[in-house]
Amino acid sequence: MVMEQSILKSVKQMLGGISSDNTMFDPQLILFINSVLGELTTLGAFSECPEITSDSELWDDLDIKEVTLALVKPFVFLKVKMMFDTPTGGAKDALEALISEYQWRIMVASESDTL
Numbered sequence: 001m002v003m004e005q006s007i008l009k010s011v012k013q014m015l016g017g018i019s020s021d022n023t024m025f026d027p028q029l030i031l032f033i034n035s036v037l038g039e040l041t042t043l044g045a046f047s048e049c050p051e052i053t054s055d056s057e058l059w060d061d062l063d064i065k066e067v068t069l070a071l072v073k074p075f076v077f078l079k080v081k082m083m084f085d086t087p088t089g090g091a092k093d094a095l096e097a098l099i100s101e102y103q104w105r106i107m108v109a110s111e112s113d114t115l
Contacts, residue, residue, distance in 0.1 A: 044110030
């Protein structure tokens with residue numbers, strides 16, 4: 001499976017079951033993605049908070065500040081997954097632990113300028 005370059009389409013792809021042609025959930029997903037991008041700005045990943053408005057914004061368009069997309073992409077997906085389709089029980093606990101780990105790694109990488 002090739003990762004979609006559109007931020008919105010790739011999140012849909014990772015959520016599974018939402019066709020890139022299906023725009024029914026786009027307003028909700030865009031709201032959640034922008035919320036996560038704001039959190040990433042607070043963590044130091046961006047110097048200015050990016051915002052998406054449609055499926056035309058690409059991952060490569062993001063002005064990443066010393067943090068690679070290898071950390072940012074899964075963090076965005078995991079956070080949106082929690083907001084859009086929250087799992088229950090052990091799956092929720094595992095997802096929360098992954099989010100915390102990515103959050104810490106992004107913060108450390110942003111502060112240390114190592115990535």
